[in-house]
Amino acid sequence: MKPEINKSMIYDRQLRLWGDQGQNSLETANICLLNATVSGTESLKNLILPGIGKFTIVDDKKVTGSDVGSNFFLTIDQIGQSRAKCVTELLKNLNEFVEADYLEKDPVFLINENDKFFSQFNVIIASNMQEKELIKLNKICSNENIILVSLKTNGLFGILRSYVPEHTIIDAHPENVTDYRLDRPFQGLIDYCKSFDFSEMTIVEHSHMPFIVILYQCLEEFKSKHDGKMPSSYSERNELKEIIKSLRLNNDEENFDEAEKSIFKACKPTIIPSQLKEMFCDIKCSNINENSSNFWIIINAFADFAERHNCLPHSGIIPDMKSDTEKYVELQNIYRKKFQEDFYEIRQKVNTTLAQINRPIESIKDEQIITMIKNGSDLRIIRYRTLEDEFINQPNVSLIAQSLNEEFNNMVYYLLFRAVDHFYETHYRYPGVDNDSLDNDLELLKKSVEVITSQYSIDYSLIPEEAMQEIVRAGMSEIHTVSSLVGALVSQEILKLVTCQYTPMNNTCIFNGIQTTTTSYDL
């Protein structure tokens, strides 16, 4: 008997990372791959397995013997057939829940002649495309609000570049979040912490009092001696430590160990993180209208909350700590109650806003607000630079120049990828492809490198001759391991961009398969 299979069983190991919300986003992803190169194919593989909604491959090439030698999703009997069709067929077998399609067309043609084609997708993976077309594609993506990740490999080297008009991170999955609010305790917390008298406790009670209560009472004592101020220096924190120590009954009280260990975090003032302050000042936050996204409507409610309370809503989360069950649960409920009150305020504000812009209240679900409250201090937006800015309008010359001066830097290979593109634009072929013209290609590549370095007014001699030789040697080969690795980096970035969880790379990453290193640059 075949065991019954459902999605949640297949996806169990990934749901533990991004949950149902992330999975739902993933299942709405409609992804287009331009050129079924090895790296492009591999990147799709790692997205089909976790269950995107649909993929479409655009490629006008016919399968060659070399393709079959390096692409696992092609077979020898397919030589001469459409590469888009063949790769699609084998990839689609990976997951029956994913829709598959292909188009036997040259992506360059579509970009130049039929840009409307792309508006059906929300992610485009552009494999092995030239700068000129990437710039055009980037414009399409910024108009249509599409995620664009381009990638290229050349032998043991690879590069990927992400672009999103505006990416919002709603769940960065930070480790160890602590928000005790001991510098500005709310009434429920004050009442609870004050209700205990350490001098009246049994030994067992004493050693099971949650450290938050200990810290609260010790801070009160500290503040009474310091004009109501919290400890702000090393010596003052030490003084607090002494107060805590004096309350101990013995050295085995783990709750007191926890209290001492938490001094630094507890004394850090509750603030509104700078990236949230920036968001509050953003025009998209202040100017809410019919076109505003749910994210900005909720941020607007956060700003409103922050104005009134000078802090973010509380997540309601506290870590596990030494305590008996009863007190831990009580304390947890106190923070949860605070969260519920804060949530209610945010929800009310969101509802008012929605009414003003004539949208139904259900258009923003409670879960979305809750997720954002729970991740309040880690919410972020990233506005990626366009490729036109990177290549033409505002190249990041200072970063490039500075990186080139570092030992073993990978910036060299960024410039070499650009030089290889320039080589192709000039000679309609790639350097090092043909065994007979290696020396000649090296000389021609040097000329292209000179053109690129002069664009940045960078000293040509900063590009080592060895690196250029290595690029000619690579001869635009698709080395399966490198293609697989770079493709997988692309998959991983797309997972983060589509789910709005974890923190994506911004905006370029180089992989060096000789040194086995990567470097990310904001270019």
Add this chain to the structure above:
Amino acid sequence: MKDWNDRWSNINKYLDRSGPYTDPGFKPGEQVKSFLHEECKVLVIGAGGLGCELLKNLAMMGFKDIHVIDMDTIDVSNLNRQFLFRPEDINKSKAIAAAEFITKRVPGVKVTPYFGKIQDKDEEYYSQFKIIICGLDSVEARRWINATLVNLADMDYPETIKPLIDGGTEGFKGQARVILPGITACYECSLDMHTKPVSYPMCTIANTPRIPEHCIEYASVVEFPKAFPDRKVDTDSVEDLTWIYQCALNRANQFNIEGVTYQLTQGVVKHIIPSIASTNAIIAAACANEAFKIATNCTSYLNNYFMYMGDNGIYTHTFELDKKDNCPVCGFEQIQMTINPKLKLKDFIQMLMDKPNISIKKPSLATPSKALYMQAPKNLEMATRPNLEKTLDELVDESEEVVVTDPSLPISMHIGFTYSLDEKIVDDVVNA
């Protein structure tokens, strides 16, 4: 079969041409190609998330004689990343299914599966391979193969030094490393780098549960054995997990603890590590890339550790991990411990089991003159058991060396004592 035209045109760019960063000993051309395709027999340990990727990568990189070992069968939860398996393969051997798939897909590549444990095989078996690549999720299996390969390596016979390439992943993070047994840092040298799985103190789960995990742990380690005294929890059985879940839920309700779910129960009881295709692909590709570079010498290879973190941007760190002189596997020096002579032998043994850089499950201890405590055979265990209650200074002179062994690992650890009454009797590590 004969390779079709242009089959290897991609990798041949590197095998027909030398490069500026290539070892001067590298000779491009037919010899290196035929070594790669005809002679370089490799072993992949593990046919799971990393293993499937490794097999694909090695086959596409020109390795044609590949062996694979895995003792597991295919589970439905493997299908989100172990892309050589389909729903109809569930319950089949991973090694056999993966080998069949690759052999069928990639012409001329022979994958030989072994459905069983790595411990079933002896030194002679491991000696036949040029490179061994591990994609395992178990620390114990890695320690075993690492120690076996270090024991195999004889510095006077370079062919006995089998490069071990080891990959591991967890969620968005992973690492790949190259171990040259006896030459570079070995797996055991860096044992303390691995975080131990979370465990909860018994007194907490029994008396003061606070979080859902405490209730689940209590249900599985206290209540289950009470209800079913004659058997262990079968973590693959839905009935057992449902029983534990129900039991944990009752306990949680009794204590007003929220958050016990079936999914969490599975996670806690089975120690599930979240796992996705892309991370496995990144790490397996890094491992196979090093295998290709080591096999062909076409360019320098990793020395010796590559760490990847993808949850916050793309962050990687490539560095050389140092070999430890007092590594119990590849080192030659004693491990020095300052210890309270009044510590009882049983507490000392507990300490050895908990120390992150030692961490052995069933230690047997002896000095050159006598057995202190032996796990087996039974009569020796009985004879040495009374020693457990004795203090160290009753049993061992400060000048004596204590040798620690474990029946499940080919390791012997040499420990030298310095006695000091200032040392704590109960080590903090135990309760951390």
